[in-house]
Amino acid sequence: MNRFHALGWLLGPLIWLAHFMMVYAAQGLACRGETPAAGSAALFVVIATVIALGALLVTLVGQWRTRSGDFLQRIAVPLSALSILSVTWTGLPALLLPACVSAG
Amino acid sequence: MARATGPATDDPLPNPLPRPKGELAALEAVWALPKGWRLITAVNNTVIGYFYIAAAILFFLLAGVLALLMRLQLAVPSNTLLSQEAYNQIFTMHGTVMMFLFAVPAVEAMGMLLLPQMVGARDLPFPRLGAFAFWAYLVGGLVFFGTLFFDLAPSGGWFMYPPLTSGKYAPGAGADFWLLGIGFIEISAIAGAIEIIVGVLRTRAPGMTLGRLPMFAWTMLVFAGMIVFAFPAVILATIMLELERAFGWPFFIADKGGDPLLWQHLFWFFGHPEVYIIFLPAAGMVSMIVPTMARVTLLGYELIVVALVATGFFSFGLWVHHMFTTGLPHLSLSFFSAASMAVSIPSGIQVFAWIGTIAAGRMRLATPSLFVLGFLFIFTLGGLTGVMVAMVPFDWQVHDTYFVVAHFHYVLIGGMVFPLFAAFYYWTPAFSTRPLSERLGRYAFWLMFIGFNMTFLPMHLTGLLGMPRRVYTYQAGLGWDTLNLVSTIGAFALAAGILVFLIDLARNLRPTLSQPAGNIWQAGTLDWLPNDLYGLRSIPRVRSREPIWDQPGLEKDVEAGRYYLPGTTTGRRETLVTSPLEAEPQYVARLPGPGWPHFFAAIFTAAFFLLLTVKLVTPALLCGVGAIAAMVIWMWDSDPGPLAPVQVAAGLRLPVYATGPVSHSWWAMVIVLVVAGALYLSYVFAYLYLWTVAPQVWPTRETFGGPAGPLGCGVLLLASSALVFAAGRVLDRRAAVALLLGAAIVALVLALALEVGGLWHRGLRPSDSSHAALAYINAVLLGELVAALMVMAAMVAAWSMVGRLNRTRRVGYDNLSLLWHYTVAQGLLGLLLVHGFPRVIP
Numbered sequence: 001m002n003r004f005h006a007l008g009w010l011l012g013p014l015i016w017l018a019h020f021m022m023v024y025a026a027q028g029l030a031c032r033g034e035t036p037a038a039g040s041a042a043l044f045v046v047i048a049t050v051i052a053l054g055a056l057l058v059t060l061v062g063q064w065r066t067r068s069g070d071f072l073q074r075i076a077v078p079l080s081a082l083s084i085l086s087v088t089w090t091g092l093p094a095l096l097l098p099a100c101v102s103a104g
Numbered sequence: 105m106a107r108a109t110g111p112a113t114d115d116p117l118p119n120p121l122p123r124p125k126g127e128l129a130a131l132e133a134v135w136a137l138p139k140g141w142r143l144i145t146a147v148n149n150t151v152i153g154y155f156y157i158a159a160a161i162l163f164f165l166l167a168g169v170l171a172l173l174m175r176l177q178l179a180v181p182s183n184t185l186l187s188q189e190a191y192n193q194i195f196t197m198h199g200t201v202m203m204f205l206f207a208v209p210a211v212e213a214m215g216m217l218l219l220p221q222m223v224g225a226r227d228l229p230f231p232r233l234g235a236f237a238f239w240a241y242l243v244g245g246l247v248f249f250g251t252l253f254f255d256l257a258p259s260g261g262w263f264m265y266p267p268l269t270s271g272k273y274a275p276g277a278g279a280d281f282w283l284l285g286i287g288f289i290e291i292s293a294i295a296g297a298i299e300i301i302v303g304v305l306r307t308r309a310p311g312m313t314l315g316r317l318p319m320f321a322w323t324m325l326v327f328a329g330m331i332v333f334a335f336p337a338v339i340l341a342t343i344m345l346e347l348e349r350a351f352g353w354p355f356f357i358a359d360k361g362g363d364p365l366l367w368q369h370l371f372w373f374f375g376h377p378e379v380y381i382i383f384l385p386a387a388g389m390v391s392m393i394v395p396t397m398a399r400v401t402l403l404g405y406e407l408i409v410v411a412l413v414a415t416g417f418f419s420f421g422l423w424v425h426h427m428f429t430t431g432l433p434h435l436s437l438s439f440f441s442a443a444s445m446a447v448s449i450p451s452g453i454q455v456f457a458w459i460g461t462i463a464a465g466r467m468r469l470a471t472p473s474l475f476v477l478g479f480l481f482i483f484t485l486g487g488l489t490g491v492m493v494a495m496v497p498f499d500w501q502v503h504d505t506y507f508v509v510a511h512f513h514y515v516l517i518g519g520m521v522f523p524l525f526a527a528f529y530y531w532t533p534a535f536s537t538r539p540l541s542e543r544l545g546r547y548a549f550w551l552m553f554i555g556f557n558m559t560f561l562p563m564h565l566t567g568l569l570g571m572p573r574r575v576y577t578y579q580a581g582l583g584w585d586t587l588n589l590v591s592t593i594g595a596f597a598l599a600a601g602i603l604v605f606l607i608d609l610a611r612n613l614r615p616t617l618s619q620p621a622g623n624i625w626q627a628g629t630l631d632w633l634p635n636d637l638y639g640l641r642s643i644p645r646v647r648s649r650e651p652i653w654d655q656p657g658l659e660k661d662v663e664a665g666r667y668y669l670p671g672t673t674t675g676r677r678e679t680l681v682t683s684p685l686e687a688e689p690q691y692v693a694r695l696p697g698p699g700w701p702h703f704f705a706a707i708f709t710a711a712f713f714l715l716l717t718v719k720l721v722t723p724a725l726l727c728g729v730g731a732i733a734a735m736v737i738w739m740w741d742s743d744p745g746p747l748a749p750v751q752v753a754a755g756l757r758l759p760v761y762a763t764g765p766v767s768h769s770w771w772a773m774v775i776v777l778v779v780a781g782a783l784y785l786s787y788v789f790a791y792l793y794l795w796t797v798a799p800q801v802w803p804t805r806e807t808f809g810g811p812a813g814p815l816g817c818g819v820l821l822l823a824s825s826a827l828v829f830a831a832g833r834v835l836d837r838r839a840a841v842a843l844l845l846g847a848a849i850v851a852l853v854l855a856l857a858l859e860v861g862g863l864w865h866r867g868l869r870p871s872d873s874s875h876a877a878l879a880y881i882n883a884v885l886l887g888e889l890v891a892a893l894m895v896m897a898a899m900v901a902a903w904s905m906v907g908r909l910n911r912t913r914r915v916g917y918d919n920l921s922l923l924w925h926y927t928v929a930q931g932l933l934g935l936l937l938v939h940g941f942p943r944v945i946p
Contacts, residue, residue: 013417020421024439025792031433032796041435071315071406072685078410086418086446093438102433 009072011059012080019052019087023094031100041099049091056084117666118753119642127671128641134672135226135638137617138698144239145698147231148637153217154535154615156238159245160210165602166249167201170194172599175559179592181580191576192259193278197252199262203378204286205245207520208331211385212237212296214527215324217535219300222318222631224309224646226639226669226679227695229302229768232702232738237295239706240288247714248285251278258282261574263371264345266356266364271349277717280349284713287342290335297328297335298775304328306768307679308687309630310668312646318629319402322409323388326416330377330384332775333420336783338374340790341367344881353870353877355790361801361874365430366793370786372423380419380447382516384412386523387454390476393530394458396627397473398465401650404457411450411457418447428499437496444494451487455480470625471545475526478553479518486514489564504574507567513560525552525605533621534631537614544608551601558594562587628653634663642667643680646687673750674760680752681768690766691759692752694744701738705731732895739899745913763914773919777926780889784930787878787885791937794874795945801873805943813862814939818932820855824848825928828921835904835911842901848924849897852890855931859883882934889927896920 007014023045030041060080067073138145146152173194177186186194216234220227228234251257258278260269269279304325308317317325345367347353354360356367395402402408421443428437458480467473489511493499502508525548533539566587571578578584623632628650633640644667648654661667668689669680677695682688708731715724746761764770795802827848834840860883863876870880900916903909909917 010413013414017417017420020439020443024436027433027436027439028793028796031436033799045435071313075406075410075413078407079413082410082414082446082449085449086421086443089442089446090421090439093435093442097434097438099435100433102431 009063009076009079011063012056012076012083015052015055015059016083016086019048020090023048023090027099036100038099038101042094045091045094045099049087049094052087052091053084056080056087060084117661118645118668118756119666119670120754121664121666123665123670127665130675131638131641131671132636134675134677134697135636137637142698145700145703147227147235147696147698147702149216149220149228149231149234150535150617150635150637152231152235152238153213155242156209156213156216159238159242160206160213163201163205163245163249164210165606167198167206168599168602170198170201172595174198175592175595177576178578178588180589181578181585183577186576188576189255189259192574193252193255193257195574196258196261196282197249200258200282200286201245201249202516203262203382204289205241205248207382207516208293208378209241209245210524211324211327211382211520212293212300214389214524215300215327215385216296218531218631219303219321219324220307220639220679221534221633221635222629223304223307223312223321224630224640224643224680225303225307226643227677228299229307229679229681229693229695230299230772231677232696232699233295234299236702236706237292237299239703240710241292243707243710244285244289244292244714247710248281248289251281256281263375264367265371266345266348266367269345270356271352277719280346280717281714283342283346283349284717287339287346288709288713290339290342293331294335294779297331298772298779300324300328301332301775302768302771305684306681306771307693308682309643310645310680310682310687310689312682312687314685315406316646316649318631318649319391319405319408320385320388322412323384323391326412327381327384327388330381330416330419332779333782334374334377334381336779337370337786340783340786341370341374343884344370344790347870347877347881347884351871353881354874355794355877355881357874360872361794361798362877363794363797363874365427366790366797368427368430369423369793370790372426373420373786376422376426377419379512379515380415383519384415386479386520386527387412389523389527389530390458390479391454392627392629393472393476393526394461395465395650396530396625397470397476398462398467399626400461400465401628402457403460403464404453405649407453408457411453414450415447418443418450422447425494425499428496429503434496441494441496445491448487448491448494455484455487468625470529471540471542471549472526472530472625474546474549474553475522475529478549479522479526482514482518482522482553482556486511486516486518490515502567504572505567506563506571506573509573510560510563510567513556513563517556517560522552525549528605530625531631532613533624534635535615535620536612537616537619537621538612539621539624540608540612544604544611548601548604548608551604552598553601555594555597555599555601559591559598560594562590562594566591623652633659638677639679640667641665642670644668667753668756669752673752674747676744680758681762689752689756689758691762692750693762693768694760696741699738701734705734705738708734736895736899743903743908743913743915745908761913763912763918767915767918769915770918770922773922777922780926780930784885784933787882788933788937791878791882791941794878795941798874799945801875802945803875803942808939808942809862809866811939811943813858813865814935817855817858817862818935820851820858821928821931821935824851824855825925827851828924832914832917832921835909835914835917838904838907838909841904841909841917845897845901845920849894852893852927856883856887856890859886859935879938882938886927886931886934889923889930893920893924893927896923 026044027041030037063076067077177183256277260274267273304321344355348355354362356362356364424440425444529540529545566584569583571584618636641663642665644662651658677697678692680689681691681693683690708727711727712724749757749759751757827844831841831844863879868876870877900920903916
């Protein structure tokens with residue numbers, strides 16, 4: 001078992017994590033101060049989500065092809081599938097909600 | 105498993121019979137317990153595990169009494185049993201003690217007691233670290249609880265939001281006790297987590313691949329991994345709030361560019377994973393109990409592992425769902441709402457796997473099964489209300505009402521306490537000469553189950569009717585009277601159930617180290633093999649997830665010593681270290697025995713923090729020095745040096761020493777670095793967060809001075825790394841090593857001094873603004889590491905001088921250099937952030 005493989009099975013959730021942190025940070029940055037850049041915030045979230053989903057699909061296909069008898073390789077596939085679901089749910093509201101409006 | 109599991113798979117058993125005379129006696133002798141009052145020097149996981157669980161139960165009872173006091177106060181409107189301040193202290197202590205002194209330690213204690221046995225190790229890999237964690241927790245926890253009797257307890261709620269807990273609004277020592285006391289108990293939890301990760305990944309029985317790992321061990325692995333990433337955030341937050349309270353560094357003061365919301369972010373970045381940190385091990389216990397009771401293998405093993413790992417990740421995307429009412433933009437909230445719903449999928453997978461397993465088998469309705477069924481019922485309800493409060497609009501309605509009190513007690517008591525009681529009833533026969541009573545167990549269960557639901561089910565309504573949490577009393581006629589009275593009666597029924605359990609313990613628990621009642625449930629995992637202080641007599645080769653079910657004669661062969669390492673090969677305590685994924689034997693690790701240093705290190709560490717709280721600075725510093733001295737003595741013999749390979753089975757000789765990534769010590773050090781890195785990333789987050797909130801207190805390129813200072817600091821940092829690297833090249837030359845390490849320390853200290861002096865020289869004072877405080881705390885975080893490196897480097901230099909360090913005996917140096925290069929990397933990143941960032945922002 002090589003080094004890359006030792007972490008490769010976690011690639012799905014790691015992409016989820018990267019996407020989550022990035023959209024959260026970008027949205028926080030874009031909406032700060034008196035003149036928020038709502039449009040670019042929403043756009044960034046959408047683009048980041050599309051990229052993350054693309055990366056997850058590539059990961060999933062790769063993991064599907066190499067799912068051997070190995071335990072970690074087998075559980076990698078559903079982990080990536082769950083990550084796809086979660087990334088979709090995270091990104092979708094950018095199409096539905098104003099980016100910088102709060103209740104307060 | 106398609107993969108071959110090593111050369112010995114098809115052979116007859118590894119060791120022949122009869123075993124040499126005296127082999128067992130020698131094994132017993134090296135693992136013997138210290139006698140009498142010296143028992144407190146013991147480090148064996150079974151003994152420390154007993155102590156740990158007993159202490160956790162004690163804190164459970166103490167915090168439970170506080171709950172009863174609160175319920176008495178709320179039983180009728182306008183009650184005067186408790187004053188407002190007393191009530192505030194009591195609810196704060198109830199939450200704090202339950203979360204930090206009961207829940208996390210209780211599951212860590214179960215791990216300490218069960219894991220080595222379950223994975224076939226003789227002990228955990230760092231027995232003294234485990235014992236240290238226990239003693240620090242016990243002493244620190246008892247003193248912390250004692251503050252309640254002196255009216256010194258914190259009263260700002262278990263999550264301690266500033267500004268309520270700031271120096272201005274909470275001037276007493278109560279908040280300091282929380283910050284210093286709990287902050288350091290978290291360090292003890294991290295110590296336990298390191299022990300558990302290395303234990304699970306490196307000390308498994310041969311052939312126990314990750315795909316055959318008992319589910320409890322999987323959950324403990326994820327649990328410990330989550331601690332490593334989550335706890336540093338709250339440690340940083342406690343350091344910040346304490347610095348603000350003690351020295352006026354305004355991290356959370358809005359006037360000076362701070363933000364109280366920063367605390368909430370950092371606290372919940374820890375606090376939400378914390379819920380799963382508590383729940384996952386309990387789920388692991390359920391996953392062990394259900395297959396045994398249903399007499400079938402666990403359904404969906406792989407999917408459950410997927411669920412655990414997914415929960416481990418997704419739970420870090422939930423923290424803002426505790427902050428839905430803080431006025432963040434809708435879109436931000438929706439990210440966290442999405443993750444909150446995503447995390448319910450893995451929990452659902454587990455629930456269906458358990459139900460499926462129960463349906464596939466024939467469930468034996470003994471007491472552990474009852475508690476498991478109670479858990480399923482209660483936890484599922486808690487999960488459903490969890491999905492409700494994950495919806496932002498609904499959350500706005502019920503935020504800070506009794507509805508959320510009901511929700512999280514369903515999740516926590518349902519998700520953790522019921523499984524823990526199931527585990528108590530289930531595993532007692534493995535550790536006691538008598539099992540617990542089935543009759544008393546049933547009484548305890550039904551009282552607890554009915555009492556629990558009677559207490560907390562009405563609270564959903566009380567909350568929907570508008571009763572806020574944390575009020576010490578309420579007026580009559582608001583529609584809350586009857587519901588509150590019912591809750592109070594229920595709470596006493598729940599307490600009566602726990603009392604029955606205690607009676608059961610007193611009557612039937614007869615702890616033993618070698619003659620337990622045994623496998624009365626016919627379970628299939630290694631924790632049910634005959635055990636002694638040394639764990640299993642010999643360490644079996646495992647071929648399935650339930651070896652006892654699938655490998656006939658296993659019990660007899662293990663006990664006869666026909667498997668690996670049937671005695672002691674070096675005349676010391678030992679355990680087999682195996683590879684992390686496939687669990688193939690790599691080397692024999694020698695383990696330490698009983699001793700005083702770790703004990704005194706724990707006592708002095710606790711004393712240091714607690715004396716600091718009451719501002720007895722000189723005694724505190726003396727205790728700090730004592731703690732470091734005790735740790736140096738403790739660590740002096742930690743590198744026993746190489747020996748010739750030893751025979752652990754016929755035809756299998758293993759080394760007795762390992763360095764680099766094969767060494768279990770290297771693994772522990774890497775995890776320490778991850779902890780340090782997580783802490784530092786929390787700091788980077790805090791820095792950038794406060795900048796988005798208050799950019800006006802940040803300096804501009806013009807006002808922040810020239811780059812000479814930071815550049816010089818960076819050069820010194822790199823030079824120190826180079827010197828340490830050079831020392832690694834000449835490990836056989838004693839004086840050279842000492843000299844190079846000494847020079848490296850000088851460079852490091854100069855770098856730190858240059859950084860602090862530079863900030864001061866620019867006219868920056870930490871109490872000026874949040875920016876200044878952040879610049880200085882960066883130096884504090886570096887300074888902590890530098891202080892640790894100074895002690896370690898002195899020790900490695902001393903080892904070198906007395907001939908305990910050379911090219912082959914080098915674990916101490918390797919660990920030092922890992923921490924060193926990490927420190928330099930963190931220092932350089934800090935320079936970029938503190939000095940580079942203000943120069944690039946517009």
